[in-house]
Amino acid sequence: MRKSWTDREVISIRKDRGTMSIKEIMAKYDLTKNQVTHAIYNYDLNPQSLMQLWRWRWKKIKQQFLDE
Amino acid sequence: MKIYISAPVMHDDYVAIRRLEQIHIILAKHGFDYFSPPGYPSLEGRTEESKRLYNQNIAEMIKSNIFLAVGDDTETIYEAGYFRALADHFRYKTGAAEHKRYLITLSDDKLENVVIRESVDAHLVGMADLEKFTAFAARSWDKPDGLQLTGFDWDDHITRRKIILDYFPPAGDSYA
Numbered sequence: 001m002r003k004s005w006t007d008r009e010v011i012s013i014r015k016d017r018g019t020m021s022i023k024e025i026m027a028k029y030d031l032t033k034n035q036v037t038h039a040i041y042n043y044d045l046n047p048q049s050l051m052q053l054w055r056w057r058w059k060k061i062k063q064q065f066l067d068e
Numbered sequence: 069m070k071i072y073i074s075a076p077v078m079h080d081d082y083v084a085i086r087r088l089e090q091i092h093i094i095l096a097k098h099g100f101d102y103f104s105p106p107g108y109p110s111l112e113g114r115t116e117e118s119k120r121l122y123n124q125n126i127a128e129m130i131k132s133n134i135f136l137a138v139g140d141d142t143e144t145i146y147e148a149g150y151f152r153a154l155a156d157h158f159r160y161k162t163g164a165a166e167h168k169r170y171l172i173t174l175s176d177d178k179l180e181n182v183v184i185r186e187s188v189d190a191h192l193v194g195m196a197d198l199e200k201f202t203a204f205a206a207r208s209w210d211k212p213d214g215l216q217l218t219g220f221d222w223d224d225h226i227t228r229r230k231i232i233l234d235y236f237p238p239a240g241d242s243y244a
Contacts, residue, residue: 017096040093040096041093041096041097045089047082047086050082050085050086050089051079051080051082051085053089054079054085054088054089055079057104057106058079058106058107059106061104061105061106062106062121065106065120065121065124066117066120066121068124
């Protein structure tokens, strides 16, 4: 079934994708595979949300590096 | 295969961030292992933090088989030169074929700089080329999977990869 998304949901899923499989994300959010792949590959986040996601990714990588 | 994406962007540059997200999506869709460096803090001078980030970026580059250069800023050109030197060094080592490294550039235009053009293995013009490259490489970079052309030894991975890269010549338009 087609799902309407919010940027917050998509950001959450894309953050989880860094450490979880598609199957795990399907189970966590109770979504179909098509819905999960749509959120990861196709949904167009608005500019502020996309920059928020990337700031989070960069911060996470930096922290991992500095902790090593 | 691991891909190092050298595409330094300012943290408030939406256009560059959107492009980076598209690159990640294309690589992820085809199941590639890739790494994007997080960038450096905007601090004056050398710091313990900037040194550690630099060392980690270099370590990630050494682990990578493909260097994807997006843009032509100083940081990307420096890293591309470092990677080219790694590739050239291992070229002369016995048994290095399995660990051969490839330098690929991605931009919206043809490569104008002669030195860059001569040093890269392939040049991708725009996201459409990146889509094509990842589709070819996903099927045949490490081992052939359903893609069979006559006249080539598909068990020879160096030849196989050269055929893929030759679709995206540094000096001109892609064939497609």
